[in-house]
Amino acid sequence: MVAPARRSAFALSMTAAVWLAGLAAARPATAQDVLLHRQLPNRLHGFYGDTAFYDDFGTLRSQIVADRFRLSAANTTHRVVFWAFYGNIYEDLDPVPPTVETIRVRFYVNAGGVPGELRYEEEFLNPPRVFTGFTVSADPRRKEYRYDVTLSAGFPVAANTDFWLEVSQVGDPFSTFRWETSSGGELAVQAPMGNPWTLISPGQLAYELWTPEPTTGALGVLAWMIVARRTRRRRRGR
DSSP states (O other), X not given: OOOHHHHHHXXXXXXXXXXXXXXXXXXXXXXXXXXXXXXXOOSSOEEEOEEEEEOTTSOEEEEEEEEEEOBSSOEEEEEEEEEEEEOOTTOSSOOOOOSSOEEEEEEEEEETXXXXXXXXXXXXXXXXXXXXXXXXXXXXXXXXXXXXXXXXEEEEEOBTOOEEEEEEXXXXXXSOEEEEEESSSOEEXXXXXXXXXXXXXXXXXXXXXXXXXXXXXXXXXXXXXXXXXXHHHHHHTO
C-alpha cells in the first residue's frame, strides 16, 4: 500500500504532468521557437551552393555562397530554415531531388565585409525537405523546397555583430543544389571553393534563424517546484 504522503505527492505530480501536456497540445510546435532572423524567398532566382556539380556544359565545378546577417540582441541559433531548388540554368527539365543527400551548414565571423574565420560546421544526412507548392522562375520553372534543420549544438550570436551563413550540398556531382534568393542585400560567393570570397550586390539568400522559446523549459521547472512546495506544506501540517 502506498503511504498517504507519497500518494499525495504522486497525485500532484500527475496533475502537473497532465497540465503541461495540455499546454503542449494546445500550442503548435512552431510556437515553441522564437524567430531571430528572416529573409523570405522571392521565387525569382537561386545561386549554386554545391561542393561538386556538373554544369550545363558537363564541366565539374564547385561553388559555395554565404549570406550576412546581424541580430540586435545576443541569442543562440538552434534551427536553420532555408529554401532551395535543383538543376542547372539551361537544364530542360526540373530534376527530381536526390534520394540521398548531405547538406552542410556553416557559420563564419565577418572579416572585412566577407566571410572570415569558420566558427561552426555541421552536416545533415537527408535533412527534412518538403515541396512548398510554389515554383521558382527558372526556365523551366523549378519546384521550391523548404528545409528545416536543427543544430546539435546551438551557435551563439553576439549582438550588433555581422556573421555569415553558408548552406551547401556536399559530395554529389550528379545533383545540382541552388539556394534560393531573397530580395535586396548582398551575398558572398566562392567559386571554385578555395578561391577568395567575392561580393554580389544586390541579392541575398532565403532563410530563417530560430531559437527555442525560453519559457518552454521553465514551465516544467515551475510545475515541479509547485509539487515540491505543496508536499512540504502537507508534511509540516501533520
